[in-house]
Amino acid sequence: MFSSLGLGFISQGRAVRPPSAHWSQHMMSYTTVFEITQEPFKWWFAAYGLVFIVLGTASIFAGTKWPSLTRAKWLGYTLIIFASLYMVAVFYETYTAYRAAIGDYLSENYEIIEGVVGNFQPMPYAGHRDECFSVRATRFCYSNYRITPEFNQTASRGGPIREGLPVRITHHNGRILRLQIRADNMPTPSERSERAGLEQEQFRQRQHQSPFHTRVALAVMFAVAIVSCCWNLDWKHYLRYWLKVPPPYSRYTEFGFRALLAWVFLGTLFQLVSDILDTRRSAADYGWAVLFGVAMAGAFLAADGYLRWQLRRK
Numbered sequence: 120m121f122s123s124l125g126l127g128f129i130s131q132g133r134a135v136r137p138p139s140a141h142w143s144q145h146m147m148s149y150t151t152v153f154e155i156t157q158e159p160f161k162w163w164f165a166a167y168g169l170v171f172i173v174l175g176t177a178s179i180f181a182g183t184k185w186p187s188l189t190r191a192k193w194l195g196y197t198l199i200i201f202a203s204l205y206m207v208a209v210f211y212e213t214y215t216a217y218r219a220a221i222g223d224y225l226s227e228n229y230e231i232i233e234g235v236v237g238n239f240q241p242m243p244y245a246g247h248r249d250e251c252f253s254v255r256a257t258r259f260c261y262s263n264y265r266i267t268p269e270f271n272q273t274a275s276r277g278g279p280i281r282e283g284l285p286v287r288i289t290h291h292n293g294r295i296l297r298l299q300i301r302a303d304n305m306p307t308p309s310e311r312s313e314r315a316g317l318e319q320e321q322f323r324q325r326q327h328q329s330p331f332h333t334r335v336a337l338a339v340m341f342a343v344a345i346v347s348c349c350w351n352l353d354w355k356h357y358l359r360y361w362l363k364v365p366p367p368y369s370r371y372t373e374f375g376f377r378a379l380l381a382w383v384f385l386g387t388l389f390q391l392v393s394d395i396l397d398t399r400r401s402a403a404d405y406g407w408a409v410l411f412g413v414a415m416a417g418a419f420l421a422a423d424g425y426l427r428w429q430l431r432r433k
Contacts, residue, residue, distance in 0.1 A: 150299060150301075153270045153272075154297045154298075156224060165213060168205045175194070175202065178192065220294065229289050229290060230289070231287065233286070233288075242262055252280060261273070274315075279306050358376050
């Protein structure tokens with residue numbers, strides 16, 4: 120009677136062993152953290168071309184309003200043509216890949232593999248190489264810097280994968296269409312965010328500790344401070360150069376131009392002082408930065424001197 124009702128662990132009059140630990144682990148529930156059908160199409164990558172279309176339109180408008188800016192008009196047409204071609208090509212490629220991935224999933228053209236993450240190699244925060252791991256004999260690699268519809272969220276950017284994580288992966292030729300993690304090992308959002316923040320902070324520390332990086336950053340800010348100071352001291356000259364038309368100019372044009380130059384100079388000066396106070400450098404670092412910054416500023420002043428000579432000839 121008990122056998123027919125399937126009660127307890129009795130089957131055909133014989134005791135049946137309780138489920139083993141391996142069986143219990145296998146039947147453990149999984150949480151889906153990624154599924155291709157739930158992901159929106161990444162249209163924004165193709166939409167970057169709109170920025171250049173806007174710039175091209177502004178250039179055409181400027182060239183039409185001010186006949187002296189004829190080159191700007193042709194530049195505008197060039198920007199619009201190439202930006203349009205870029206948008207069409209990128210949209211076609213990314214949307215085709217997106218529909219193909221969803222088609223593989225819906226038509227069950229995939230394999231399912233279950234196991235523990237091994238040989239985990241996280242992607243550095245700055246990129247440069249893919250994040251890779253293995254489950255059994257299958258290798259998976261991906262990167263945040265690839266525009267792909269499949270799973271590509273690396274651990275340094277808040278992704279869930281880590282060494283020893285029990286997972287179930289639905290994939291097509293190594294492309295992850297669905298990622299499931301065993302519920303009792305599921306990393307919390309705070310853990311993932313904390314790990315991503317740690318990776319970012321370590322990257323920043325390495326950048327600040329790099330002698331080459333600190334010298335170049337200081338040299339560039341030093342050069343920009345010198346150049347922007349020259350802009351403010353002789354703003355009428357640069358206003359004429361950038362507008363390509365002789366004075367007089369309206370009060371609004373002069374005020375806006377001078378406000379912009381002052382904002383650039385003060386912002387650069389503030390950043391320069393903050394960087395000097397926040398970053399430890401040796402005397403050699405400051406010497407190298409000053410020499411390199413003066414060289415860059417000197418190149419600008421030499422070009423500016425040639426421009427002034429050309430303007431005087433006209």
